[in-house]
Amino acid sequence: MSIEIRGISKTYGNFTALRNVDLDIPTGELVALLGPSGSGKTTLLRLIAGLEAADQGQVFFNGEDNTNRDVRERGVGFVFQHYALFRHMNIFENIAFGLKVRPRKVRLSKAEIKERVYSLLRLVQLDGLAHRYPSQLSGGQRQRVALARALAVEPKFLLLDEPFGALDAKVRQELRRWLRRLHEKLGLTIVFVTHDQEEALELADRVVVMNEGRVEQVGSPQEVYNAPANPFVYSFLGRVNFFRGRIDDGKVKLGEAEFKADWAAQAENLPAVGYVRPHDIEVSRVPQNSQSVLSELCYVYDLGSVVRLELKRKDTGEILEAELSRRNYDELSLRPADTLYVTLQHVAFYIDGQLIRG
Secondary structure, eight states: OOEEEEEEEEEEEEEEEEEEEEEEEEOOEEEEEOOTSSSSHHHHHHHHHHHOOSSSEEETTTEEOOTOOOOGGGTTTOOOOOOOOOSSSSSSHHHHHHHHHHHHHGGOHHHHHHHHHHHHHHHHHHHTTTOOOOGHHHHHHHHHHHHHHHHHHSSSEEEESTTTTTTTTHHHHHHHHHHHHHHHHOOEEEEEESHHHHHHHHHSEEEEEEEEEEEEEOOOOOHHHHHHHSSSHHSSSOOEEEEEEEETTTHHHHHTTEEGGGGGGGGGGGGEEEOOGGGGEEEESSOOSSTEEEEEEEEEOOOEEEEEEEEEETTTTTTTEEEEEEEHHHHTTTTTTEEEEEOOOOOEETTEEEEEEE
């Protein structure tokens, strides 16, 4: 089931949640709506589900206009962040609820409902827990019950609103892998909302990066991470250093670091901003090339297999972060206040917010 969003806008009083959004979600893809709080991602999900009405624009499912259809007519499976399970019902009854309240003419028999519920319990790996109550389950188990309940009515697609946001890090990691396998098994179109960059990049076939009610970029995890469309996407997807500079004499100059670029000659005397990931900064005792700048090591953050360094550039006074492997860190025998050279690699340059070279 494909989903097409055309010119969708939504306001709440003086707040604009969505601004003329267009989006295509192909059949069978696992798609992440990623962005900070207030970016419009949950509003967009609720508009797709029919839980909210758009001020303008249209929603199509497989080319059919569903804009004015009631939520019950859309065939949507929706999973909320905080499960929304019925506390007075056991797990079997929670999963069976949507099947039992169907109109009589389309309702399954008791035997068929029982068979489907137990089949779903096996699918979500909760065999033997049918007669327990939500309070007797862990957070990860309750979330799987919520997913099973959404799947019970055989939805055309599945919508998940921050599905792992209320769980601890280890459980989130386990459920991500589980959801990925479930998607591969079912082949269902799934759209999930998250503000967790790692979650989106790890899980999704396609990532939709949103900000202030707009779609900033749509692409595979590799595309949005390695070729960000603009500074917002670059800075939102993981840790980043940015340096202000200018284009002069056919070169991009970020402080004392110089970068030759063919396009620089056509953009003379313009301000430029360079973005660099911490893992793309090389640290050494001696300069490597014209892109190396003298810096002082301020702090060392030991993160286990990775060591994060906070350094201060001598030329501009800017603070930057570099990430080294444990082996590289040990080989350099670094100590706070050491004078080092940092070499900026794989720099992405932006002029007036437009990517010039990644």
